[in-house]
Amino acid sequence: xxxxxxxxxxxxxxEGLVKAIRRYxxxxxxxxxxxxxxxxxxxxxxxxxxxxxxxxxxxxxxxPVCVTPSFYLKSALELCRRENTIVATFGDMMRIPYxxxxxxxxxxxxxxxxMVYSPLDSLDIARQHPDKTVIFLxxxxxxxxxxTAIAVLEAAQQGLDNFMILSANKTIPAAMHLLSSDPEVAxxxxxxxGHVSAVIGSGLYEELAKAYGIPGAVTGFDPADILGSxxxxxxxxxxxxxxxxxxxxxxxxxxGNPIARGKIDEVFEASDAVWRGLGQIxxxxxxxxxxxxxxxxxxxxxxxVEERDEEARGCRCGDILKGKCLPSDCKLFGxxxxxxxxxxxxxxxSEGTCAAYYRYQ
Amino acid sequence: MxxxxxxxxxxxxxxRAVVDITGIRREVSIALVDRVNVGDYLLxxxxxxxxxxxxxxxxxxxxxxxxxxxxIHD
Numbered sequence: 341x342x343x344x345x346x347x348x349x350x351x352x353x354x355e356g357l358v359k360a361i362r363r364y365x366x367x368x369x370x371x372x373x374x375x376x377x378x379x380x381x382x383x384x385x386x387x388x389x390x391x392x393x394x395x396x397x398x399x400x401x402x403x404p405v406c407v408t409p410s411f412y413l414k415s416a417l418e419l420c421r422r423e424n425t426i427v428a429t430f431g432d433m434m435r436i437p438y439x440x441x442x443x444x445x446x447x448x449x450x451x452x453x454x455m456v457y458s459p460l461d462s463l464d465i466a467r468q469h470p471d472k473t474v475i476f477l478x479x480x481x482x483x484x485x486x487x488t489a490i491a492v493l494e495a496a497q498q499g500l501d502n503f504m505i506l507s508a509n510k511t512i513p514a515a516m517h518l519l520s521s522d523p524e525v526a527x528x529x530x531x532x533x534g535h536v537s538a539v540i541g542s543g544l545y546e547e548l549a550k551a552y553g554i555p556g557a558v559t560g561f562d563p564a565d566i567l568g569s570x571x572x573x574x575x576x577x578x579x580x581x582x583x584x585x586x587x588x589x590x591x592x593x594x595x596g597n598p599i600a601r602g603k604i605d606e607v608f609e610a611s612d613a614v615w616r617g618l619g620q621i622x623x624x625x626x627x628x629x630x631x632x633x634x635x636x637x638x639x640x641x642x643x644x645v646e647e648r649d650e651e652a653r654g655c656r657c658g659d660i661l662k663g664k665c666l667p668s669d670c671k672l673f674g675x676x677x678x679x680x681x682x683x684x685x686x687x688x689x690s691e692g693t694c695a696a697y698y699r700y701q
Numbered sequence: 702m703x704x705x706x707x708x709x710x711x712x713x714x715x716x717r718a719v720v721d722i723t724g725i726r727r728e729v730s731i732a733l734v735d736r737v738n739v740g741d742y743l744l745x746x747x748x749x750x751x752x753x754x755x756x757x758x759x760x761x762x763x764x765x766x767x768x769x770x771x772x773i774h775d
Contacts, residue, residue, distance in 0.1 A: 341707075341709070341742045341754065341756050341759075342707075342709075344756060344759045344760055344763065345707060345754075345759065347763050348763070348766075353763075353766060353767060353770055356767075356770030356771065357766065357769060357770045359770070360769065360770055360771075375703060376702060376703070377702070377703050377704050402703075403702060404702045404703075405702060430702070432702065457747065457748055458747040458748025458749065459747065459748075460730060460747075460748050460749070461748065479702070480702055480703070480747075481702070481703060483702075483703040483705065483746055483751060484702065484703065484746065484747055486733055486749070486751070487730070487733075487746065487747045487748065487749040487751075490730060490732050490733070490749065533703060535703040535704075535705045535744070535746060535751065536703060538705075538744065538751050538752045539751060564763075564766050565766075568765070568766040568769050568770075571769050571770075572769065575769075587762055587765065587766070588762070589755070589758040589761070589762060590754050590755045590756070590758040590759040590762060591744050591751075591752040591754055591755070592752075597733060597734070597751060597752060599732075599733050599734065599735065600733045600751060603732075603733065689702070691702060691704075
């Protein structure tokens, strides 16, 4: 099996695909990679530089940390300052700045903030510290949500009432509809996220192709995957077709993973959510169902939460997340805003568009 | 954030499996996948398998990519 998987990094295959892409002589097009992991792979492999000038790749809002609004971070900071509280988080949330503070600066002040690799690890922390409240910062799309759902179900089964989550979880479909219909974004084709699709399937993309006439491909993360998908989308555009190919069928089935979707549905229900850069999108968020509301850390926040997102002055993360401009179009990029001193969220997460551009260019 | 890595199943016990990811062994949850066998390749995300990798499909996609690369457009 490994030898088959390695073939997707085969140089000869990648070269052949690049050659075929360079034969594209149609109108200039913009193809959006929706997923942050794709953004990172595209930068790492230097794929942008291999494409002809009439094929532009733009990055979408598929980095969960990047689209997390500032009020979420404000709330996370408030929670980490509570007595007898441990905050557990994925590493890339640590450095998001909010008014001069971040989880990292709070950790330096002695707050108990722990980086975890999985929501299931925060359950272990809750078991080890029955006298403390353990709050997992639940950020992520459909790939990550089922794992969080398992953690909540396990906590409920075992009566672990000192475990809670602060959900900023989001779902992709409503955002995709918004992007597809936004005339300012002007996307000609989509590279669809491989791992989100492993959970949700590929039906949504057929729907988008029909409704908006935009072709796309579900794809993996190696050079041949990405190049092959770009080529497929270009062929569609050239032939005036709008169909969707599943070029990642080794893990993506048309109906996705029904067990994973069932777990999401069992624990969460849809809610409206604020996306940094895109604003409020109805039905694109996830909150705990009534039955599991005792695990909801939003109930610990003092006063009402004002669901706002404030961008730092001069920061263009919002436009970048919509593919309206490139990182290099932002005055702060590489000057006031670098991975060491990030101003905007797209520079904080390693898979943010700005961080990927900065690191590999 | 949605990064997921292939790992080979070394042993299975209930809803957990030990997988070998590039030589490192780690216990992962298999609560989201059906019928896992030793030798299967799982796609692992955040300590949990989200899919079983289908070798036949991988080979078919490779074949498709090779065809795409060989396509000549006039």
